[in-house]
Amino acid sequence: MKIESFFKNITIKQANIYTMIIIFLFSVVFVSLLVSQIYKDYEQSLVENIIVKNLDTKNVKLVEQKKEILKSILIKTILAIVTLSFILFGIAFGVFKIFNALLQKDTEQFLDFFKNAAHDDRSMDENTLFFQDFKLMVGHINSMLDIIREQKDSLRELNVHLEDRVREKTANLKLINENLVKEKSHKDEILQSQKEFLRYTIHETNTPLSVILTSIELFVMKNQKDRQLSKIEAAAKNIFNIYDDLSYLVKKDQVExxxxxxxxxxxxxxxxxxxxxxxxxxxxxxxxxxxxxxxxxxxxxxxxxxxxxxxxxxxxxxxxxxxxxxxxxxxxxxxxxxxxxxxxxxxxxxxxxxxxxxxxxxxxxxxxxxxxxxxxxxxxxxxxxxxxxxxxxxxxxxxxxxxxx
CATH class of the missing domain: 3.30.565.10 (Histidine kinase-like ATPase, C-terminal domain)
Structure with a gap:
């Protein structure tokens, strides 16, 4: 988990340093193994040469001298190989460093651009970059920014028009509301007047209806009821029923x-x-x-x-x-x-x-x-x-x- 966390949080600069250290260590190990193998081959060749020529003990001193001479030549050869290896490593390191610096430069430009993109609508200049891949990315990014910029301008314009329309609608609604309030007040006055008129009319209707029915009853007590009087009585009772309906409708919300x-x-x-x-x-x-x-x-x-x-x-x-x-x-x-x-x-x-x-x-x-x-x-x-x-x-x-x- 620690190794995974380490690789997730590593930066490009750190990765470059660790890469150079690993390359250097591999180079040292490679040269060491190469020199060791050359030395072993040298000793084996020397021994085989002595055996083949059947050298006696009198020529041992001569052999030792020759061995020392060959050894010095071997050392010089090894030093030349090591030197050449480090020269090649230095050249490779320099080339790697140059390309890494260019990569770091392009990457930092991208980081700075994205850092300021939220507050700055300017496009990215592809001529400041070195690698062609990054230039292609910049082309796509700039196209995306143009679309976003157009949408923002459109939204800004729409918002301005929307605010104007909202203000206009609000003013119209306010005017309509004022007119509705006035109309409602006027209608309430008319309705109240109608109720008062209806209440007064109903109240005033009760008295003559009662007088008519009472008079009919008194007349029938003294005289015989004829058909015309029956019609009058029936009509009065129908009117009385209508009066009771209207009276109830007027009073039902005001009377228990x-x-x-x-x-x-x-x-x-x-x-x-x-x-x-x-x-x-x-x-x-x-x-x-x-x-x-x-x-x-x-x-x-x-x-x-x-x-x-x-x-x-x-x-x-x-x-x-x-x-x-x-x-x-x-x-x-x-x-x-x-x-x-x-x-x-x-x-x-x-x-x-x-x-x-x-x-x-x-x-x-x-x-x-x-x-x-x-x-x-x-x-x-x-x-x-x-x-x-x-x-x-x-x-x-x-x-x-x-x-x-």
Whole structure:
């Protein structure tokens, strides 16, 4: 691991020094081995020469002298070889040093260039380099820098235009927002005026309607009711139902509607009695079936009246002439189930029938808000509402949670 770490962190300069040391050591070892081998060859040759010539002891001294002469010649030869080796090493070292210096110079130029490249857009001059390979690299680098420079200029220009566009858009949005604030304030004033007008109108409508109904009751107590008076009474009750709807819509977000225990059958019968005259004039009649007596639900009376009254008036309005509106009240588990159905035109779009202002039959009078109001109350009070419409009967069903269940 230490050797691997050493080679990962070594510099070119250090690598050159270590390379020269290794070359020098190899040269010394090579020369030493060469000289040693030459000396061994010399001694072996001398011995073989003496044996071959069968020299006697008298000529030993002469042989020794000749050996010394040859030895000196050998030493001179070895010194010449060593000297020549070191000369060749010096020449090679010098050439290596020159090329290494050129390589180091080119490398340092690259290092300086990349060091300053982040802050300097200038290209690199290939004429300052020695090696052709580096010059080719510089050509590719300069091409890359030109592309980067063009992209930076493009981004800078785009950023300038973008800032201008953002400022322009911001100014436009600010102006639009100011106009919206003014329009909202104006609309709020108009809406508030409409609410005040509607509240005042509803309040003022209650008195004459009450007077009309009271007067009809007093007149009937003294005189016999005729058909024209019945029509007046039915129309007044229809107006009263519309008044109650509008009154609830205006007040529902501002008035608390407390709940109380309501005997639902008595309440339902009272509302059927109230609209009996209206049903008779529309040539329909109610048929009420129930075995549900003395049971209570915990509900708000105003909301319950809106559900029942709008269901009754809707049935009277759309039931075919001389048909019966079947009304039933029964227990289904923990629920009091109220059903009201009659023969009428089939409702094709049962999903939209509870939308505000939606009416499938455009020829019928009305605002189209009654069933939407009923639906909103049922959602608020967790009343399960269902609608079934076919060629035989259209039935609205409501399930109210009973008290004590």
């Amino acid at each position: 509607y407390p709940k109380a225990a309501i005997e639902i059958e008595l309440f339902l019968i009272s509302r059927l009695d109230f609209f009996a005259e209206v049903a008779e004039l529309s040539k329909v009649r109610f048929e009420y079936i129930s075995d549900f007596k003395g049971r209570y639900i915990y509900f708000n009376e105003t909301k319950l009246q809106r559900i029942i009254d709008n269901t009754i008036t809707n049935a009277i309005k759309y039931t075919l002439a001389y048909e019966i509106v079947h009304v039933s009240l029964k227990q289904e588990g923990v629920f009091a189930e109220l059903s009201m159905g009659s023969l009428s035109k089939t409702i094709k779009n049962t999903d939209r029938i509870f939308d505000a202002y939606y009416r499938e039959n455009k020829t019928q009078d009305g605002f189209g808000i009654g069933l939407q109001l009923v639906n909103s109350i049922c959602k608020e009070e967790d009343v399960v509402i269902s609608l079934d419409s076919s060629d035989e009967r259209t039935t609205f069903t409501y399930k109210f949670k009973m008290m004590g269940e």
